[in-house]
Amino acid sequence: MARIIGKGMLKIGEEEKEVDIVEAEIDLNKVSGVGVEKLKHGSRK
């Protein structure tokens, strides 16, 4: 179950709703691309 870490608003077209901001579950073994080391060197919150 994703952890809710904040609240926000989301508007797509005419529809505007309150929305949960959820923590993304990151598996560092599945992360690639620009600046991967930035995440690997830092501890996860």
Add this chain to the structure above:
Amino acid sequence: MPIPVIGKRSGRPDYSKPIGVDVPTPKAKGTVVKQSEYWAAGEISPGPAPGSYTAWCVGMGFSVDAEYVPKKQRFRLLKFTVSVPAYITISAGIGLEDAAGNITLLYWESGNQKITVDFSYLRSFEEGSRPVYFIINYGDVQPDFVDWSVIGVVEWLE
């Protein structure tokens, strides 16, 4: 001794002419039949501890009821802003996550307290993917919260 000036017709660039700019845009995989604004803003509380990062998504992942960009749609990210109420060095990043949980980090920008990433209509997320947003705290204090916003366009494809 005078310096010889090469004439325009002898290979010297004509600096008086305006420079043409062609902005490359991704080739559409389908015909765009509709566009809608995508605007999201929120607060994360608390912010990341010193030396750590926070990664987040919106709602179910992409919207209130969709984990990923729905079929026959495309999301174009225009602008991403992050700020914290403390004068600390932060990095803000954006990744592209597919349905298998693989994340490709696309872009980072670093600065103090506030970061604005402007993609000028060049970054798109196809169906079955979604953006993941990151903030790294390089400072020595934990901000009480993180303010962020995203502006983009959702396109419906035929």
